[in-house]
Amino acid sequence: MPKILFGMQQLTQTTCFADQIAHFAEKSYLTAGKFLLLLYIKSRTMYSVQTSGVFHHFSENDPVLKDIALQVPSGSIYGFLGPNGAGKTTTLRLLLGLIKKQQGSILIFDKPIENHRMEILRNIGSLIEMPSMYGHLTASENLRIWQQLYQCPYSRIAKALETVDLANTGTKKVSQFSLGMKQRLGIAAALLHEPSLLILDEPTNGLDPYGMMEIRDLLKKLNYEHGITIVISSHLLSEIEKLVTHTGIISHGQMVFQGTLDSLVSRQLSASKLILNTSNNLQATDVLKLLQLDTSIENGMLTIPIPEKEMIAQLNRELVKANIDVYEINPVQKDLETIFMELINQTTHA
Numbered sequence: 085m086p087k088i089l090f091g092m093q094q095l096t097q098t099t100c101f102a103d104q105i106a107h108f109a110e111k112s113y114l115t116a117g118k119f120l121l122l123l124y125i126k127s128r129t130m131y132s133v134q135t136s137g138v139f140h141h142f143s144e145n146d147p148v149l150k151d152i153a154l155q156v157p158s159g160s161i162y163g164f165l166g167p168n169g170a171g172k173t174t175t176l177r178l179l180l181g182l183i184k185k186q187q188g189s190i191l192i193f194d195k196p197i198e199n200h201r202m203e204i205l206r207n208i209g210s211l212i213e214m215p216s217m218y219g220h221l222t223a224s225e226n227l228r229i230w231q232q233l234y235q236c237p238y239s240r241i242a243k244a245l246e247t248v249d250l251a252n253t254g255t256k257k258v259s260q261f262s263l264g265m266k267q268r269l270g271i272a273a274a275l276l277h278e279p280s281l282l283i284l285d286e287p288t289n290g291l292d293p294y295g296m297m298e299i300r301d302l303l304k305k306l307n308y309e310h311g312i313t314i315v316i317s318s319h320l321l322s323e324i325e326k327l328v329t330h331t332g333i334i335s336h337g338q339m340v341f342q343g344t345l346d347s348l349v350s351r352q353l354s355a356s357k358l359i360l361n362t363s364n365n366l367q368a369t370d371v372l373k374l375l376q377l378d379t380s381i382e383n384g385m386l387t388i389p390i391p392e393k394e395m396i397a398q399l400n401r402e403l404v405k406a407n408i409d410v411y412e413i414n415p416v417q418k419d420l421e422t423i424f425m426e427l428i429n430q431t432t433h434a
């Protein structure tokens with residue numbers, strides 16, 4: 085396939101993030117016109133997964149999912165976050181048609197899952213909870229079973245093992261694999277039929293930090309080099325914040341946040357404060373008001389929303405000019421984990 089066609093096809097299937105466009109433009113020697121066309125495609129975000137109004141209950145009067153609206157942009161790595169029992173696995177099972185939809189709409193690649201399940205599943209690789217592999221067989225013997233099931237070429241086994249960095253495991257039995265190796269073998273099985281969407285339920289659960297890093301690097305590579313859209317669930321923000329481009333947060337069966345990771349970070353910044361301690365906080369308040377800063381006094385300390393660094397220098401100068409001694413200027417930032425916990429706790433008390 086000519087390079088340019090490969091690039092165009094990848095890009096129309098994905099959201100075409102700016103860096104991916106630049107990467108393909110460079111690789112494919114795109115002309116300015118085609119580059120602009122691709123930017124136009126980016127402006128019309130396409131979604132690999134879109135749900136709305138999804139409710140689900142296992143027993144009457146006890147809904148486990150309430151109005152789940154997921155939007156997974158094609159080409160993204162979407163982190164589906166929430167504490168244990170929030171409803172992540174149930175949602176992912178619904179996306180794969182493993183449990184029957186009760187209410188709402190589930191579109192995968194713009195098609196309703198209930199009418200196009202087989203066609204859709206041909207393009208999805210999934211790993212829901214622990215992968216089931218035979219311990220007494222080797223990695224490639226295990227994949228042979230999946231390859232026959234998927235009816236894909238035998239050559240895919242070696243390719244998939246290479247992708248997940250298990251090509252050198254030879255005659256080693258899977259029962260002797262580390263948990264990280266087993267998870268990567270599960271991902272290799274999910275990749276055999278070359279899907280464009282991967283759905284992974286807590287693939288880093290129970291892994292040590294090194295195993296987690298290996299999975300993160302592998303998923304980044306699959307996304308960036310192969311253009312695969314990835315939905316990955318986790319109950320720990322810290323495990324996936326370095327990986328994902330987008331995130332949806334679920335708590336008690338309800339979505340409490342959805343957007344880019346950057347928009348979650350902006351929430352963090354807007355929740356950040358600058359704390360000042362001076363020899364005369366009341367007089368300092370007047371000085372800061374003249375600089376149009378929104379001031380309050382919390383626990384005897386002056387508090388303002390974090391300004392630009394030039395303003396921090398200026399307010400310090402103005403306070404000193406007004407003969408006020410400045411003992412402390414302290415930026416206090418909420419970490420992402422705190423923002424995450426606050427979002428989750430919103431529904432606890434709802």
Ligand SMILES: Nc1ncnc2c1ncn2[C@@H]1O[C@H](COP(=O)(O)OP(=O)(O)O)[C@@H](O)[C@H]1O
Pocket residue numbers: 142148166167168169170171172173174175
């Ligand atoms: N097959 C089932 N039958 C009854 N209740 C279930 C079933 N599967 C999950 N649940 C309940 O649904 C809720 C959400 O579970 P789950 O989707 O597994 O959450 P998560 O994956 O976020 O930990 C939990 O309260 C769980 O006990």
Ligand SMILES: [Mg+2]
Pocket residue numbers: 172173174285286
């Ligand atoms: Mg789960």
